[in-house]
Amino acid sequence: MAEPLPDLIQEIVSDSTPDDSATILSALASQDDTAVATLLESLPVEHRIKLWQDLPRDRKLDVLVEMRSDPREILIDATAETDWVALFSDIEAEDLLELMDSLPNRIVHLAYAELDAQQQRFFRAATQFDDDEVGHWLTHDLLVLPLNAKVRDGLRLIRRNVPRHCDTIFLVNRSGQFSAAVRLTQIFGSPEHVPLVELIEDNMTVLKGNDESTNASLQVQRSGYAALPVVDDSNKLLGRLDITSASELINEFYERQVMATAGMDEDEDLFSPVAKSARNRALWLGINLLTAFLASWFIGLFEATLQQVVALAVLMPVVASMGGIAGSQTLTLIVRGLALGQVSPANRKALMIKELKVGGVNGVIWAVVIGVVAYFWFTDALLGMVICLAILFNIVAAALAGVLVPVMLDKFKIDPALSGSVILTTVTDIVGFVAFLGLGTLFLL
Amino acid sequence: MAEPLPDLIQEIVSDSTPDDSATILSALASQDDTAVATLLESLPVEHRIKLWQDLPRDRKLDVLVEMRSDPREILIDATAETDWVALFSDIEAEDLLELMDSLPNRIVHLAYAELDAQQQRFFRAATQFDDDEVGHWLTHDLLVLPLNAKVRDGLRLIRRNVPRHCDTIFLVNRSGQFSAAVRLTQIFGSPEHVPLVELIEDNMTVLKGNDESTNASLQVQRSGYAALPVVDDSNKLLGRLDITSASELINEFYERQVMATAGMDEDEDLFSPVAKSARNRALWLGINLLTAFLASWFIGLFEATLQQVVALAVLMPVVASMGGIAGSQTLTLIVRGLALGQVSPANRKALMIKELKVGGVNGVIWAVVIGVVAYFWFTDALLGMVICLAILFNIVAAALAGVLVPVMLDKFKIDPALSGSVILTTVTDIVGFVAFLGLGTLFLL
Numbered sequence: 002m003a004e005p006l007p008d009l010i011q012e013i014v015s016d017s018t019p020d021d022s023a024t025i026l027s028a029l030a031s032q033d034d035t036a037v038a039t040l041l042e043s044l045p046v047e048h049r050i051k052l053w054q055d056l057p058r059d060r061k062l063d064v065l066v067e068m069r070s071d072p073r074e075i076l077i078d079a080t081a082e083t084d085w086v087a088l089f090s091d092i093e094a095e096d097l098l099e100l101m102d103s104l105p106n107r108i109v110h111l112a113y114a115e116l117d118a119q120q121q122r123f124f125r126a127a128t129q130f131d132d133d134e135v136g137h138w139l140t141h142d143l144l145v146l147p148l149n150a151k152v153r154d155g156l157r158l159i160r161r162n163v164p165r166h167c168d169t170i171f172l173v174n175r176s177g178q179f180s181a182a183v184r185l186t187q188i189f190g191s192p193e194h195v196p197l198v199e200l201i202e203d204n205m206t207v208l209k210g211n212d213e214s215t216n217a218s219l220q221v222q223r224s225g226y227a228a229l230p231v232v233d234d235s236n237k238l239l240g241r242l243d244i245t246s247a248s249e250l251i252n253e254f255y256e257r258q259v260m261a262t263a264g265m266d267e268d269e270d271l272f273s274p275v276a277k278s279a280r281n282r283a284l285w286l287g288i289n290l291l292t293a294f295l296a297s298w299f300i301g302l303f304e305a306t307l308q309q310v311v312a313l314a315v316l317m318p319v320v321a322s323m324g325g326i327a328g329s330q331t332l333t334l335i336v337r338g339l340a341l342g343q344v345s346p347a348n349r350k351a352l353m354i355k356e357l358k359v360g361g362v363n364g365v366i367w368a369v370v371i372g373v374v375a376y377f378w379f380t381d382a383l384l385g386m387v388i389c390l391a392i393l394f395n396i397v398a399a400a401l402a403g404v405l406v407p408v409m410l411d412k413f414k415i416d417p418a419l420s421g422s423v424i425l426t427t428v429t430d431i432v433g434f435v436a437f438l439g440l441g442t443l444f445l446l
Numbered sequence: 447m448a449e450p451l452p453d454l455i456q457e458i459v460s461d462s463t464p465d466d467s468a469t470i471l472s473a474l475a476s477q478d479d480t481a482v483a484t485l486l487e488s489l490p491v492e493h494r495i496k497l498w499q500d501l502p503r504d505r506k507l508d509v510l511v512e513m514r515s516d517p518r519e520i521l522i523d524a525t526a527e528t529d530w531v532a533l534f535s536d537i538e539a540e541d542l543l544e545l546m547d548s549l550p551n552r553i554v555h556l557a558y559a560e561l562d563a564q565q566q567r568f569f570r571a572a573t574q575f576d577d578d579e580v581g582h583w584l585t586h587d588l589l590v591l592p593l594n595a596k597v598r599d600g601l602r603l604i605r606r607n608v609p610r611h612c613d614t615i616f617l618v619n620r621s622g623q624f625s626a627a628v629r630l631t632q633i634f635g636s637p638e639h640v641p642l643v644e645l646i647e648d649n650m651t652v653l654k655g656n657d658e659s660t661n662a663s664l665q666v667q668r669s670g671y672a673a674l675p676v677v678d679d680s681n682k683l684l685g686r687l688d689i690t691s692a693s694e695l696i697n698e699f700y701e702r703q704v705m706a707t708a709g710m711d712e713d714e715d716l717f718s719p720v721a722k723s724a725r726n727r728a729l730w731l732g733i734n735l736l737t738a739f740l741a742s743w744f745i746g747l748f749e750a751t752l753q754q755v756v757a758l759a760v761l762m763p764v765v766a767s768m769g770g771i772a773g774s775q776t777l778t779l780i781v782r783g784l785a786l787g788q789v790s791p792a793n794r795k796a797l798m799i800k801e802l803k804v805g806g807v808n809g810v811i812w813a814v815v816i817g818v819v820a821y822f823w824f825t826d827a828l829l830g831m832v833i834c835l836a837i838l839f840n841i842v843a844a845a846l847a848g849v850l851v852p853v854m855l856d857k858f859k860i861d862p863a864l865s866g867s868v869i870l871t872t873v874t875d876i877v878g879f880v881a882f883l884g885l886g887t888l889f890l891l
Binding site: 168 | 452460480601606607610631670707720738745746756764766789792803807
């Protein structure tokens with residue numbers, strides 16, 4: 002049984018003698034490449050580089066491919082240029098596609114030169130597509146037969162070699178256009194002389210090279226097949242998207258969403274160098290600072306009011322916070338709906354009405370609760386009324402913004418998972434402060 | 447080619463004549479069950495129920511299984527008790543396991559009675575495990591042979607029937623204990639008399655029934671196999687976790703994380719009834735209200751200061767916002783690290799130091815920027831200095847809290863993805879306000 006990750010991290014970080022190193026390396030022998038990649042990502046930089054250097058040379062490339070870009074780049078920088086040739090000795094097009102964005106151009110050329118002619122062709126074909134298109138992530142190990150092949154031909158092909166995650170034979174016509182697929186399991190059970198066209202699968206989804214990769218990956222996951230065929234615009238078979246690649250693309254999609262809520266990307270390194278990490282995060286802090294100053298500027302309009310009714314200043318965070326939370330709940334729901342293709346012009350209005358109703362109900366309830374608390378805290382009925390109205394107004398505005406902001410961003414092709422929350426809280430902050438301080442100016446002065 | 451989801455939603459929502467209904471139903475015939483489930487989730491409740499009632503009876507159960515719990519429950523409530531028997535006509539244990547939490551107990555018993563004896567056994571075995579354990583999500587379609595079987599036996603078994611996502615034959619001993627697995631592709635290429643034990647896979651991961659389901663699913667995804675064997679404590683073969691189930695479990699895990707950041711769960715319905723949705727979200731709003739009042743209470747301690755220096759009230763949101771954003775960046779990184787098993791006692795200290803350094807760098811930069819802006823805005827050098835120090839202090843505290851809060855929550859087995867952000871922003875709000883107003887009281891009065 003492979004050793005758990007935390008134990009390995011512990012051993013490596015407390016590693017002191019050369020004997021320890023040997024023990025660690027032998028423990029790694031029973032870990033798969035992804036596990037070793039995850040381990041490397043978990044290590045502080047100096048330990049990470051040391052372990053990388055100690056790793057058997059024939060595993061290095063496979064482990065590197067499994068790592069996230071940022072932690073990977075640390076190891077790439079720590080690898081001497083002369084070592085690359087040895088690492089690339091049995092590199093394939095898929096590996097190079099995964100690594101190319103992290104490698105200096107010179108090293109990419111070096112690796113490309115190590116590919117055989119066929120792999121070079123695969124590599125060039127893949128780079129015709131963006132990395133958010135299926136064509137970039139194809140597997141080229143295929144079982145292909147001509148349309149007129151029989152079960153006998155299928156069996157012969159299967160006996161030679163079946164690639165991983167491959168459960169169908171693709172049938173193509175003379176021009177290499179995809180026609181249909183036959184399940185391997187159909188072939189085992191049938192007499193040798195039966196033409197394969199009699200066994201083809203109905204309704205198998207065929208992907209296009211420029212299909213968006215997350216959606217296409219979801220189709221693979223739910224297809225019930227280990228892979229789906231991918232064709233170009235003229236229906237020529239390009240390759241297949243297998244369930245491993247599909248699952249990795251989907252995991253990356255979700256991780257991007259999770260990290261985007263804090264303005265980071267999925268490649269962020271747990272132990273990135275301080276300068277790099279600070280720079281990565283500074284932009285997001287800067288954008289938020291602008292929005293915070295904007296909110297402050299609006300508060301500044303009410304300086305005179307605040308001076309006279311200091312309780313307003315005390316309660317400001319309550320108004321802003323309730324609007325922000327209510328809005329982010331709506332926002333999160335809509336962002337997920339957009340990502341799944343569930344939110345569209347046809348149901349937008351119905352969604353808006355439902356969210357406004359939910360906002361209305363919660364708005365009334367919490368407005369009353371907060372109004373009562375404020376009344377007792379400051380023994381001021383008018384203040385209670387002012388905050389009550391401001392909360393109600395802000396929660397309803399938050400529901401509106403929670404639907405509109407992501408829908409508009411999506412229309413302008415801006416990722417709502419990334420920019421949605423900062424715009425939303427700017428709206429709810431400003432609406433909340435202006436409503437609260439404005440009503441305060443009207444009723445309390 | 448299947449019609450895209452937004453078009454279908456459009457057609458259904460604008461559906462007016464019975465002719466339209468027929469067109470829509472024929473369009474659905476080319477959609478897979480997950481697509482229909484996603485479509486149903488995207489529809490306002492009255493359209494959802496109508497489409498559900500129009501759906502061919504033999505698809506209903508399969509579609510229901512693919513839906514999220516909340517939108518599914520709307521359809522379950524709209525189904526007459528007398529209709530269930532027909533829907534359950536070919537239900538399997540896996541379907542019932544997926545549905546049981548949404549169904550009234552009485553209906554679960556009804557469905558259970560429709561299972562055959564073997565499926566009832568599978569169902570009972572699965573319910574021995576919690577739904578976050580692998581044992582709950584097993585597939586029982588297995589290819590199993592005794593340890594002494596030969597290639598010939600393997601071929602005979604394969605010709606009969608190979609289940610979906612099954613690329614190995616499991617070998618068991620006389621007591622039903624799992625011994626090893628052989629790839630189907632190894633069997634095709636070998637002579638009939640070869641014992642299967644000569645072809646077994648080394649290093650195949652064997653899962654335990656009570657393994658945590660997300661981790662186990664990740665192991666399946668990266669194993670290169672279509673499924674991994676699952677055994678009980680005495681190594682008896684229970685079933686297998688296939689890559690489809692694994693992928694669904696991982697997608698759910700990620701969706702839970704995304705939704706948790708807004709205090710919701712992954713089953714939240716786009717069109718849930720207003721009362722239910724308001725209730726779901728009220729708790730989260732309530733918890734946040736408590737923390738907002740706590741922040742307000744701390745501000746209240748400085749009422750006298752605020753009255754004299756109203757600029758402090760104007761700038762309060764800037765201090766709170768910068769701390770909140772910086773902290774949530776650290777938090778998000780650590781929460782991901784915890785979920786991936788990358789953060790452990792061994793690297794916690796190194797992580798903390800790195801985050802404090804990043805916080806220090808960004809703290810100094812933004813503290814100076816904000817200090818200068820405040821100085822020019824209010825032409826008050828002391829105010830500039832006060833906010834400068836408060837920002838620096840709050841960003842560093844945010845880095846500390848961003849590491850400590852999720853680590854502590856994880857230790858107490860509380861999901862840091864859910865509760866982390868609310869606790870973190872409470873800390874950064876309070877630290878920020880107290881630092882800012884406290885320094886203001888010291889220097890500006």
